[in-house]
Amino acid sequence: MSDNTDREPRSHYESGSYHQMVMGQRTVESHAVFFVPHLKEGMSLLDCGCGPGSITVGLARAVFPGPVVGIDIDESDVSKAEELARALGDQNAAFRRADVYSLPFADETFDAVFAHGVLEHLVEPVTALREMARVLKPGGLIGARSPDYGGHIYYPHDPLIDESLRLIEQVVGHNGGNRNIGRQLKASLMEAGIERVEASASYECSGSPDQTRLEGESMSLIFLESSFRDIVVEERWADAGRLDEISSAWKLWGERPDAFRASAWCEVVGWKS
Numbered sequence: 001m002s003d004n005t006d007r008e009p010r011s012h013y014e015s016g017s018y019h020q021m022v023m024g025q026r027t028v029e030s031h032a033v034f035f036v037p038h039l040k041e042g043m044s045l046l047d048c049g050c051g052p053g054s055i056t057v058g059l060a061r062a063v064f065p066g067p068v069v070g071i072d073i074d075e076s077d078v079s080k081a082e083e084l085a086r087a088l089g090d091q092n093a094a095f096r097r098a099d100v101y102s103l104p105f106a107d108e109t110f111d112a113v114f115a116h117g118v119l120e121h122l123v124e125p126v127t128a129l130r131e132m133a134r135v136l137k138p139g140g141l142i143g144a145r146s147p148d149y150g151g152h153i154y155y156p157h158d159p160l161i162d163e164s165l166r167l168i169e170q171v172v173g174h175n176g177g178n179r180n181i182g183r184q185l186k187a188s189l190m191e192a193g194i195e196r197v198e199a200s201a202s203y204e205c206s207g208s209p210d211q212t213r214l215e216g217e218s219m220s221l222i223f224l225e226s227s228f229r230d231i232v233v234e235e236r237w238a239d240a241g242r243l244d245e246i247s248s249a250w251k252l253w254g255e256r257p258d259a260f261r262a263s264a265w266c267e268v269v270g271w272k273s
Contacts, residue, residue, distance in 0.1 A: 023051040023077075028058025031116055034200055034267040035143035042066045043111040048100050048132060049073075049118035053081025053093070059114060060085070060093035066111070071098035100128040105135045112141040119185070120146045123176035129192035133272060142194060142270045148182030151203075151264025156256065160249035164223065167238060167246070171231050182266030194270035205262045215261055216254015223247040 028036055032055055039045070043063040047056045050070030060068040070093065072078050081095040098104050100118065113132045119125040129144075136142055149169065154161065172179050181188075186199040206215040222228055223243045232238050238246075253259055 023054070026051070026054050026116070028055055028062065030204075031055055031145065032059065032114065032143070034145070034202070035114060035269060036062050038141050038143070038269060039063050039112060044068070044109070045112040045114065046071065046103075046105070046110045046132075046135060048103075048113065048115040048128075050081055050095065051077050051117075053077075053084045053095060055114075055116055056081060056095070057085055057088055057090050057093055060090045063092075063112070065092055068093045069105075069110075070095045071100070071103070073097065073099060101131060103131050103135050107134055108137045108140075109135045110140060111137055112143070114142075115144045117146065119144060119188070120172070120179060120181045121175070121177045125178075125181065126188050126191050129189055129194075133193050136272045138272055140272045142189065142272065143268065144185055144189065145265055145267045146182045146185060147179065148201075148264045148266050149179045150183070151201075152262070154253075154259075154261040156253075156258060158249055158253060160246050161253060163238075163242075164219070164246045164250065167232055168222065170235070170237055171228055174231055174235065182264065185266050185268040189268050189270045193272075195273055197268055197270040199266065199268045201264060201266045203262045203264055205260070207260050209257065212256070212259040212261065213254045216250045216252070216259070220247040220250040220254075223250070 039059070039062045041063060043066040045059055045063050045066065045068045047059060047068065047070040050056045050072050053070055056068060056070035070081050075097050078095045078097050085093040085095070100122070101124070113136050115132065119128065122128050132142055149165070152165065169179050182201070186197050189197045206212045223246045229240060229243055232243060233240060
């Protein structure tokens with residue numbers, strides 16, 4: 001199995017405290033509702049970029065007793081996913097380390113393939129989609145969901161938060177990713193050879209006090225992560241002191257009673273001929 005680490009870089013916040021706080025909260029109900037209605041009992045399914053497995057275990061329940069495999073490039077996430085599946089007693093879910101550019105499965109292995117929050121971090125997303133299509137059976141289903149920060153809104157306005165969003169976009173681009181890939185998902189899936197594709201969009205919102213507090217805390221962690229700070233400081237986009245100010249600004253924003261944030265996500269569902 002090839003390990004294309006030059007094409008599949010780790011995101012600035014795909015590891016560390018932010019990752020631990022946010023990724024484990026993802027569920028089928030909150031992040032895959034567009035995909036689940038198309039699933040059927042007994043389907044075999046591959047979840048690409050499964051992270052700690054919190055979505056994968058929900059997909060496993062949706063297709064039970066069909067086999068589900070979650071893959072991730074991060075070995076520690078694979079271990080966490082395995083622990084979660086054992087704790088929940090999900091016997092039809094298995095996990096392994098693998099590379100989305102070189103999936104260790106034969107052609108036409110799965111009835112369904114899913115990828116959430118993955119493509120925006122890849123240098124070659126269409127190449128990865130072609131590989132996902134390769135392991136999909138004829139008539140099989142592929143679903144993907146990624147953000148598009150062109151639709152990001154938040155209140156109240158803060159120049160430091162504006163700066164923080166620009167820095168995130170710069171770092172993602174530096175790593176070869178695209179924070180606005182959501183609008184391109186349909187075109188990308190068609191370029192990968194999936195002719196029948198349906199696209200939609202939704203918003204993830206933080207509006208309650210608990211939600212905005214968690215949002216502020218999690219966003220503040222990005223600017224404390226060494227992997228993020230090292231790039232920003234090395235590229236001279238900001239110094240360490242400025243990053244500390246931005247981190248504090250996010251925490252203060254999260255404590256405001258009038259705080260609100262909404263992020264646009266785009267979804268696609270396609271069927272292989």
